[in-house]
Amino acid sequence: DSGVTQTPKHLITATGQRVTLRCSPRSGDLSVYWYQQSLDQGLQFLIQYYNGEERAKGNILERFSAQQFPDLHSELNLSSLELGDSALYFCASSLGGRNEQFFGPGTRLTVL
Amino acid sequence: LAKTTQPISMDSYEGQEVNITCSHNNIATNDYITWYQQFPSQGPRFIIQGYKTKVTNEVASLFIPADRKSSTLSLPRVSLSDTAVYYCLVGPYGQNFVFGPGTRLSVLP
Numbered sequence: 001d002s003g004v005t006q007t008p009k010h011l012i013t014a015t016g017q018r019v020t021l022r023c024s025p026r027s028g029d030l031s032v033y034w035y036q037q038s039l040d041q042g043l044q045f046l047i048q049y050y051n052g053e054e055r056a057k058g059n060i061l062e063r064f065s066a067q068q069f070p071d072l073h074s075e076l077n078l079s080s081l082e083l084g085d086s087a088l089y090f091c092a093s094s095l096g097g098r099n100e101q102f103f104g105p106g107t108r109l110t111v112l
Numbered sequence: 113l114a115k116t117t118q119p120i121s122m123d124s125y126e127g128q129e130v131n132i133t134c135s136h137n138n139i140a141t142n143d144y145i146t147w148y149q150q151f152p153s154q155g156p157r158f159i160i161q162g163y164k165t166k167v168t169n170e171v172a173s174l175f176i177p178a179d180r181k182s183s184t185l186s187l188p189r190v191s192l193s194d195t196a197v198y199y200c201l202v203g204p205y206g207q208n209f210v211f212g213p214g215t216r217l218s219v220l221p
Contacts, residue, residue: 002155033209043156043199043211056207090155099146099208103155 003027004104006091012110018079021107025072025093031055032074033094033101034066038087049074050096081111114139114202121216130187132215134200137181145176145183146201146208156199156211159185195219 003026013019025032034046045058049068060066063081068074078085088108092101117135124130136145144163148156160167162174162183173186187194199214 002157004155031206035209035211042213043150045209045211048209056209058209088153092155094206096206098206099144099161100158101156101209103157106153106155108153 002102002104004091004093004102006089006104006107008107009105010108010110012112013081014112015081015083017081017111018077019081019109021076021078021089021091021109023074023076023091023093023104025074025091026102029093029095029102030072031094031096031098031101032068032072033092034060034074034076035090035092035103036087037090037106038084041087043090046076078109083111085109086111114143116200116202116210116212118198118200118212118215120213121218123218123220124190125220126191127189130190130194130217130219132185132187132198132200132217133182134185134202135182136200136202139180139202140204142204143180143202144205144208145174145180147172147174147185148199148201148211150197150199150214159198161208190217190219192219192221 046060048056092103146161147159150156167174175184197214201208
């Protein structure tokens with residue numbers, strides 16, 4: 001158990017819908033990262049937040065957005081969902097901006 | 113960020129030492145090397161990180177030659193439970209988040 005929690009574990013929705021994925025980092029960790037893992041794209045970095053502010057951006061689509069709240073939990077919002085958005089979404093956290101990231105169990109999103 | 117190249121897959125037998133090499137020819141002076149392990153349907157797990165020479169922890173060793181253009185993750189006496197995908201990441205400290213395709217290690221009995 002990494003100490004990072006993600007909800008929900010599974011999410012099934014339809015194309016065109018909007019969903020919110022939630023992540024609670026390990027106690028004391030200020031950085032939160034979001035990743036998408038699909039079969040054909042591998043593990044793709046989406047975005048990093050540090051203490052509430054966006055720190056780095058990866059291959060995050062404009063239909064996706066994220067934020068980190070004052071209590072340091074983070075949410076990833078996915079809108080206008082497409083079949084290709086079906087994937088495992090991982091959240092990770094780290095102490096400050098350290099290299100050692102602790103990954104959560106992931107949210108499996110299925111778009112039908 | 114430095115591009116990394118690893119073997120796509122490797123096979124080994126239980127009890128053997130496994131060495132996985134990662135090439136990163138355009139590594140920058142301020143780049144660190146980090147390795148992660150991932151089991152199916154689980155998030156990656158940090159194994160080890162280093163900047164130069166050799167780093168060892170309770171799980172693995174990381175060898176980095178003087179020119180830092182490659183690194184080798186060494187797993188001593190692997191077991192079936194070490195079957196996983198291993199990722200090498202290179203980037204500035206705190207910015208190691210570019211995962212390549214990784215190396216799929218299969219440990220056979």
